[in-house]
Amino acid sequence: MTRxxxxxxxxxxxxxxxxxxxxxxxxxxxxxxxxxxxxxGNKVLVYDDHVYANPGGRGVFSVRxxxxxxxxxxxxxxxxxYSVPDSYHLARFDNGSNxxxxxxxxxxxxxxxxVMLSIGLDQKANESIASVGDLDPNGRMAWNWEVGYKFVLFxxxxxxxxxxxxxxxxxxxxxxxxxxEFDLPEPALVWSSKGLAFEVDLAALFAGNQxxxxxxxxxxxxxxxxxxxxxxxxxxMVSLWSTQ
Amino acid sequence: MITMRGVYxxxxxxxxxxxxxxxxRSVPNPTPIQNFSAPFVYGHFRVPVNNPLSEEGVxxxxxxxxxxxxxxxxxxxxxxxxxxxxxxxxxxxRAVGVSGxxxxxxxxxxxxxxxxxxxxxxxxxxxxxxEQALVPIQNLDEMNQDMDELLEELSADDTYPALFARAYGxxxxxxxAKAIASFERTLxxxxxxxDSFLRGEIKLSSEEERGRKLFMAHPDVKVSLRGANCIDxxxxxxxxxxxxxxDGFTNNxxxxxASLQPGLQEVTGKRSDRGKFKVPTxxxxxxxxxxxxxxxxxxxxxxxxxxxxxxxxxxxxxPLILEADNxxxxxxxxxxxxxxxxxxxxxxxxxxHTFTDQxxxxxxQFSNPFEQ
Numbered sequence: 001m002t003r004x005x006x007x008x009x010x011x012x013x014x015x016x017x018x019x020x021x022x023x024x025x026x027x028x029x030x031x032x033x034x035x036x037x038x039x040x041g042n043k044v045l046v047y048d049d050h051v052y053a054n055p056g057g058r059g060v061f062s063v064r065x066x067x068x069x070x071x072x073x074x075x076x077x078x079x080x081x082y083s084v085p086d087s088y089h090l091a092r093f094d095n096g097s098n099x100x101x102x103x104x105x106x107x108x109x110x111x112x113x114x115v116m117l118s119i120g121l122d123q124k125a126n127e128s129i130a131s132v133g134d135l136d137p138n139g140r141m142a143w144n145w146e147v148g149y150k151f152v153l154f155x156x157x158x159x160x161x162x163x164x165x166x167x168x169x170x171x172x173x174x175x176x177x178x179x180x181e182f183d184l185p186e187p188a189l190v191w192s193s194k195g196l197a198f199e200v201d202l203a204a205l206f207a208g209n210q211x212x213x214x215x216x217x218x219x220x221x222x223x224x225x226x227x228x229x230x231x232x233x234x235x236x237m238v239s240l241w242s243t244q
Numbered sequence: 245m246i247t248m249r250g251v252y253x254x255x256x257x258x259x260x261x262x263x264x265x266x267x268x269r270s271v272p273n274p275t276p277i278q279n280f281s282a283p284f285v286y287g288h289f290r291v292p293v294n295n296p297l298s299e300e301g302v303x304x305x306x307x308x309x310x311x312x313x314x315x316x317x318x319x320x321x322x323x324x325x326x327x328x329x330x331x332x333x334x335x336x337x338r339a340v341g342v343s344g345x346x347x348x349x350x351x352x353x354x355x356x357x358x359x360x361x362x363x364x365x366x367x368x369x370x371x372x373x374x375e376q377a378l379v380p381i382q383n384l385d386e387m388n389q390d391m392d393e394l395l396e397e398l399s400a401d402d403t404y405p406a407l408f409a410r411a412y413g414x415x416x417x418x419x420x421a422k423a424i425a426s427f428e429r430t431l432x433x434x435x436x437x438x439d440s441f442l443r444g445e446i447k448l449s450s451e452e453e454r455g456r457k458l459f460m461a462h463p464d465v466k467v468s469l470r471g472a473n474c475i476d477x478x479x480x481x482x483x484x485x486x487x488x489x490x491d492g493f494t495n496n497x498x499x500x501x502a503s504l505q506p507g508l509q510e511v512t513g514k515r516s517d518r519g520k521f522k523v524p525t526x527x528x529x530x531x532x533x534x535x536x537x538x539x540x541x542x543x544x545x546x547x548x549x550x551x552x553x554x555x556x557x558x559x560x561x562x563p564l565i566l567e568a569d570n571x572x573x574x575x576x577x578x579x580x581x582x583x584x585x586x587x588x589x590x591x592x593x594x595x596x597h598t599f600t601d602q603x604x605x606x607x608x609q610f611s612n613p614f615e616q
Contacts, residue, residue, distance in 0.1 A: 138479035
């Protein structure tokens with residue numbers, strides 16, 4: 001065998017191996033990313049600063065804490081719907097980058113055209129004390145063992161005429177789970193290295209379906225009508241923002 | 245004939261054998277801990293990958309915890325301020341160490357340390373139990389021990405060298421910390437009346453049950469729900485602060501703006517963390533008086549009075565404390581009061597007593613091994 005033949009054989013074998021490895025890898029389940037960035041209307045989210053106008057009344061408000069449960073992520077593909085197992089994610093944005101990322105391992109390869117997820121929890125999870133995903137009965141989102149979890153937690157204060165009012169919005173109850181669906185403009189984007197980018201607009205909580213005067217309604221906890229009012233608002237809080 | 249190649253080969257074999265012998269000697273193979281369990285309701289726990297719980301590590305840690313030789317003048321051990329019969333507190337307003345000075349903080353109870361806030365000390369300055377363990381030993385007022393001297397003392401002892409060899413290898417500050425942290429991780433309190441209640445074995449008295457419901461509720465006048473909002477900071481089963489990030493630290497209205505101590509701000513550098521301190525577990529709370537990070541309240545009655553009508557308002561106080569009101573709240577921050585009745589306060593205190601775990605404070609495996 002001449003040296004040229006050896007080189008040729010080696011190159012062909014390497015190329016074959018590379019191609020088959022690529023094909024093999026592209027068929028294997030892989031990780032996907034869902035990236036959420038929080039904003040307040042058209043402003044950046046900052047904490048502990050009275051810089052946002054009360055949407056339905058007087059005064060300015062600050063955000064001290066904001067956390068929300070996202071759950072039951074599903075991907076609708078050509079071969080069927082993939083439901084992410086134990087999909088309970090506690091999103092929070094107090095990390096300097098105002099972002100939260102969900103990494104989902106071992107997603108089967110498919111041409112996914114739609115993503116579904118919920119704000120809040122399904123009834124079974126909401127009534128459970130098992131530590132599954134980010135569910136934690138000893139965590140801050142646990143209301144108590146009879147009531148289940150807070151789905152969305154917003155705490156802060158409203159400054160009106162030099163006087164501070166605490167703001168406490170804890171929205172829970174199984175009926176306030178809101179299911180969201182997003183059609184993907186490009187099915188391949190699920191597999192892009194940057195993942196899917198969503199925007200979470202905190203302002204929508206108070207100025208969505210209904211505009212809320214935070215002075216008149218400075219807290220929402222166990223009153224079911226108030227809770228559903230905010231839930232109808234937060235249903236439009238998350239948008240598929242960009243895929244770049 | 246001996247060739248150079250032969251010499252090289254022989255040298256290689258000898259070196260490899262030496263390395264193998266050294267590794268065998270320095271990497272012990274301790275026994276994974278036996279018979280360790282924790283209640284389901286406490287949830288998952290994590291132990292550092294580089295310090296798995298072992299029988300040998302825990303045994304060594306227990307000895308170190310109770311050994312006064314860990315202090316400079318051999319008079320003070322960890323157990324001086326963390327006494328088992330007081331759920332590992334000392335009954336003092338603020339701790340006193342070898343210098344005799346009254347220190348800044350109240351000695352914190354040690355139980356269920358694998359859950360709840362993952363930062364230790366009242367201001368959260370240690371990110372692990374291992375990191376925490378070495379601080380009081382070397383603090384001039386607490387135990388005032390020179391680390392090199394301690395290593396010498398332990399190396400000259402009859403039993404410690406063998407115990408270290410079996411558990412971790414050599415005697416080092418890192419391994420002292422690992423051993424103490426391991427012992428502390430085994431301090432699980434989960435056999436109180438509240439635990440029996442959670443397991444469905446007993447019913448609480450009607451007063452305790454009333455207290456439980458108040459403890460577990462943030463009040464909402466709009467739906468006639470009365471509550472003492474304890475659960476806003478103390479998780480329902482562990483009764484500790486929350487474990488995520490610094491969620492287990494709060495400003496609970498002890499001081500006005502001008503007299504706020506730095507607290508968590510010393511660790512995070514954030515102005516918004518000023519006056520925040522670690523939310524402690526309430527397990528065995530009836531045994532761990534005085535209360536708060538500086539021990540300012542002598543009794544649980546005083547604690548309840550503070551939350552009910554003694555709140556000092558400041559810029560970093562928890563909005564949950566400001567907003568919680570069982571009366572006709574006017575929504576203004578400067579007017580914070582829970583408006584609980586005397587009966588309700590008594591009921592909450594009755595419920596707090598159900599956290600007392602007699603088995604925990606009598607358990608032989610947590611007791612002083614030098615007194616057996």
